[in-house]
Amino acid sequence: MVLSLFAPAKINLYLHVGPPRADGRHPLDSLVVFADERVADIIRYVPGPEPLCLIVSGPRAGEAELGDPQDNLVMQAAEAVIRNTERDVTGRLELEKHLPIAAGIGGGSADAAATLRVLNRALDLRLSEGELMDIARPLGGDVPACLAGKPVLMRGDGDRIEPVTPAPPVLNAVIVNSGRPCPTGAVFQAFDQLSGEKSFSECSPPSASVVEDWISELSENYRNDLQEAARKLVPEVDLTLWRLSRCEGVRHVAMSGSGATCFGLFLSAEESEQAAKAISQDFPNWFARPTLFGLAGFDLRPRHA
Known part of the structure; x- marks a missing residue:
């Protein structure tokens, strides 16, 4: 089954940053929301017998900052799914790249989060939200927040995701x-x-x-x-x-x-x-x-x- 998902831009409505700790990382406190499909990449999974690979297309496919497709966070997310489920995943992942790169809107993280959801559904892995979040956290950056896909408070190193009550307005x-x-x-x-x-x-x-x-x-x-x-x-x-x-x-x-x-x-x-x-x-x-x-x-x- 071929499935595709929008991977919308992540927006920090505010971002408070503390001084670096001994490990060089900074504590964060941020309110994160998401754009709609007008500001989003698209992730697609196409089943097939070939070893899993990533094909990048779209208006930003040729930008140097995107790097080698096989080192992309999309492939890292797919490899994390394979490790955690011990499934032999074949076929093709397609990334239609629309979002600016190195831009502060979590484009790569949104792509990785969408990849987790696409593979979970397409391969009928039946991973729970908690299990998906456990896979997302080691991927770093904004992946846990993007996986949540709803307004959240992003704290700690960005890996501590807390609900917002009441939710912010649209x-x-x-x-x-x-x-x-x-x-x-x-x-x-x-x-x-x-x-x-x-x-x-x-x-x-x-x-x-x-x-x-x-x-x-x-x-x-x-x-x-x-x-x-x-x-x-x-x-x-x-x-x-x-x-x-x-x-x-x-x-x-x-x-x-x-x-x-x-x-x-x-x-x-x-x-x-x-x-x-x-x-x-x-x-x-x-x-x-x-x-x-x-x-x-x-x-x-x-x-x-």
């Missing part, structure tokens, strides 16, 4: 990326140089019941601690934030993850669609898409190719 948004990669390691190094001694504690997410008030609470009390570091490393982040801030109706502007993708929040779909159109007219080579932030559940349902 948000009209625009995602913008200039095309300039922003390597995660370099951003964290710059953050360490800039931040010095800094206190860190986990906090509760915004709780206002009205969307407009919720966005105001987010804008006033939360931040992305990596944003300043990314702006110094990649000047396009500054330009992206500035252009988003000039959009009519925008209520909040911030960077996601370690950058360089930024987003703006709006009160209506019409405003977000007009903003994406205006940015695309000003910067034709940029990635600018209107979307909805919230639950990725409808994107995670298998679809026949």
Whole structure:
């Protein structure tokens, strides 16, 4: 059975980062949501007798940052499934790559999480959510959050996933990326140089019941601690934030993850669609898409190719 799944972009509505521990890793506290299928890759599994391989297509298939397909997180996820189930998996995985790479939106992690779900369904492995999460955690990065596929608090090293109660509202948004990669390691190094001694504690997410008030609470009390570091490393982040801030109706502007993708929040779909159109007219080579932030559940349902 051929199955395909959307792998939607992960967005950090806020990202608080603590000082590095002895092992060099940073404690994190972040509210994660997901875009809809307009801002997503597609993972497809095609059964067959050949040894399992990965074929990459789509508008970003040729980008150097993607690396060797066989070293991709998609193949790492598939190999983890094989190890944990002791199944002999053959056939072909296909990655249709649309999301910007090294962009702070968890594209590789979303692809890996979708791969776990595709193989679980296509091969009738019947792995539980807990078993899938156990496979996801060693893959690192944002894979556990992307596997959850719903608004979550991402804490610890990013591997501690907690539910959000009450769930954040569905948000009209625009995602913008200039095309300039922003390597995660370099951003964290710059953050360490800039931040010095800094206190860190986990906090509760915004709780206002009205969307407009919720966005105001987010804008006033939360931040992305990596944003300043990314702006110094990649000047396009500054330009992206500035252009988003000039959009009519925008209520909040911030960077996601370690950058360089930024987003703006709006009160209506019409405003977000007009903003994406205006940015695309000003910067034709940029990635600018209107979307909805919230639950990725409808994107995670298998679809026949």
